[in-house]
Amino acid sequence: MAMRLVLFDIDGTLVRGGAGGRALRSALLKVYALPAGSDGVRYDGKTDPRIVREILSYHGQEDRFTDEKVSSLFSLYLSYLRKELTEGGDFQVLPGAHELVRTLDRREDFLLGLATGNIEDGARLKLERGGLESFFSFGGFGSDAEDRTDLIRIAIERGRQKNGHSQPEKSFVVGDTPRDIVHGKEAGADTLAVASGNYSLDDLKSYKPDAAVESLQPIEPILEFLSS
Ligand SMILES: [Mg+2]
Numbered sequence: 001m002a003m004r005l006v007l008f009d010i011d012g013t014l015v016r017g018g019a020g021g022r023a024l025r026s027a028l029l030k031v032y033a034l035p036a037g038s039d040g041v042r043y044d045g046k047t048d049p050r051i052v053r054e055i056l057s058y059h060g061q062e063d064r065f066t067d068e069k070v071s072s073l074f075s076l077y078l079s080y081l082r083k084e085l086t087e088g089g090d091f092q093v094l095p096g097a098h099e100l101v102r103t104l105d106r107r108e109d110f111l112l113g114l115a116t117g118n119i120e121d122g123a124r125l126k127l128e129r130g131g132l133e134s135f136f137s138f139g140g141f142g143s144d145a146e147d148r149t150d151l152i153r154i155a156i157e158r159g160r161q162k163n164g165h166s167q168p169e170k171s172f173v174v175g176d177t178p179r180d181i182v183h184g185k186e187a188g189a190d191t192l193a194v195a196s197g198n199y200s201l202d203d204l205k206s207y208k209p210d211a212a213v214e215s216l217q218p219i220e221p222i223l224e225f226l227s228s
Helices: 019-032 048-058 067-087 097-106 120-129 148-162 178-186 201-205 220-227
Strands: 004-008 110-115 170-175 190-194 211-213
Touching (some): 048 067, 067 120, 097 110, 097 220, 148 178, 178 190, 190 201, 190 220
Parallel strands (some): 004 110, 190 211
16 A cells, blocks of 8 residues: 655644753753853754754854763753653643544554654653654654754655655655745655744745645644645
8 A cells, every 4th residue: 555654843743832942951051051042043943953053153162062062961951851841831732733643643554753853862752741652653853863854854764664665655744844844845745834833824834835734633634635
């Protein structure tokens, strides 16, 4: 049977909340002694390592982006994230996310994966917190590539391997930012934009996704688009 690959972004698409940002800022303060949030760097749509690089670069310290420093930063980030996800109080699974993912998971003709800027362990923690982790066995992550196009390509390749090494009939990227659309297209995927993050439906439409919706709920028009 022909198989279609559906790759989900996480933040602003499946879940929302400030845990990731808070955890990263705490870790930046601890490891680099850099003040939180004064740099104007936007996080959404970017990979975790890219965010760190941009913040360091804002402070004129890009030479501190070393494997050793970045790896201690991210291990600290993960311990802060674990705590923020349980104690933060603002975590939310977005409307329609559970139902859509569960419905696609039951279908033989769809394969679910992730295409997210989160480092993989961070992605797992967020999905676990939302009860979504069992639906995702693979993906492309910020820990695979700093560039979003590259991590989407990696996710598609992993989907191909999961599919008995045969190319998916179509690959879709579902995400809430212009970057999901632009990099999704660049990686050869069809794109579904969802305005549940920080961008409006009109903002997203100006980047010409193949489809755009306000929310993952109702799921019927989305299922129709993914099947068309
Ligand atoms: Mg997002």
